[in-house]
Amino acid sequence: MSEHLKVVLVGLPGSGKSTFGRQLAQSLNFPFYDLDAMIEQKNQMKIPDIFSRMGEGKFREMESEMLAQALSYDRSFVLASGGGCPCFNDNMDLINSQAISVYLDVPLNDISDRLEGARIQNRPMFQGMEGGEIILKLKNLLAEREEYYNMAKIKLSGSDFSTELLISELIHQLRK
Numbered sequence: 001m002s003e004h005l006k007v008v009l010v011g012l013p014g015s016g017k018s019t020f021g022r023q024l025a026q027s028l029n030f031p032f033y034d035l036d037a038m039i040e041q042k043n044q045m046k047i048p049d050i051f052s053r054m055g056e057g058k059f060r061e062m063e064s065e066m067l068a069q070a071l072s073y074d075r076s077f078v079l080a081s082g083g084g085c086p087c088f089n090d091n092m093d094l095i096n097s098q099a100i101s102v103y104l105d106v107p108l109n110d111i112s113d114r115l116e117g118a119r120i121q122n123r124p125m126f127q128g129m130e131g132g133e134i135i136l137k138l139k140n141l142l143a144e145r146e147e148y149y150n151m152a153k154i155k156l157s158g159s160d161f162s163t164e165l166l167i168s169e170l171i172h173q174l175r176k
């Protein structure tokens with residue numbers, strides 16, 4: 001690993017990677033990158049349009065390429081990955097070789113409440129769903145993905161995370 005501190009947040013869609021990632025970056029005075037936003041910017045297209053026009057396979061290919069590009073930045077940063085990113089193309093191994101990964105392990109009921117209140121049309125995994133359907137989808141995604149998320153070096157469980165606590169865990173990891 002380089003002398004820079006690279007932090008990558010992983011977790012289910014709606015677990016708060018973008019929201020908490022931005023807060024963490026601000027506390028550390030690091031730049032914040034959002035992998036989904038980087039892919040949208042490069043393609044000049046929203047994620048749901050990329051899924052519908054190019055297909056999920058192409059999206060996953062671009063996601064892995066963008067991840068490798070972001071991880072190679074010669075500086076410290078906080079990166080919010082996409083919800084599915086760790087589970088394709090050995091991405092979690094790549095993340096762990098270059099950065100400290102953090103899994104945001106949030107109760108499914110809380111994620112479901114958030115997604116119902118959020119702009120769900122921007123999340124192709126949940127389009128047209130509500131209430132019970134969202135919970136069911138989250139349960140299925142977690143069953144498929146938990147083994148990858150659990151490869152993260154730090155796991156934060158709960159629904160509201162403290163940047164101070166994570167910073168002390170990051171320092172602990174760096175001393176290992």
Ligand SMILES: Nc1ncnc2c1ncn2[C@@H]1O[C@H](COP(=O)(O)OP(=O)(O)OP(=O)(O)O)[C@@H](O)[C@H]1O
Pocket residue numbers: 011012013014015016017018019020036080081082083114115117118119123159160161
């Ligand atoms: N701690 C929190 N308490 C309440 N609501 C939150 C919290 N963190 C995030 N949210 C809200 O939950 C929604 C999802 O958060 P966010 O977009 O940060 O998740 P994400 O993990 O980046 O999702 P995605 O994988 O889809 O990009 C947003 O509407 C956000 O405002």
Ligand SMILES: O=C(O)C1=C[C@@H](O)[C@@H](O)[C@H](O)C1
Pocket residue numbers: 012013036047081082083084085122123124125
């Ligand atoms: O959970 C997923 O597979 C996804 C989550 C989002 O962050 C985006 O990367 C995209 O909508 C796919």
Ligand SMILES: [Mg+2]
Pocket residue numbers: 017018019034036080
């Ligand atoms: Mg996000």
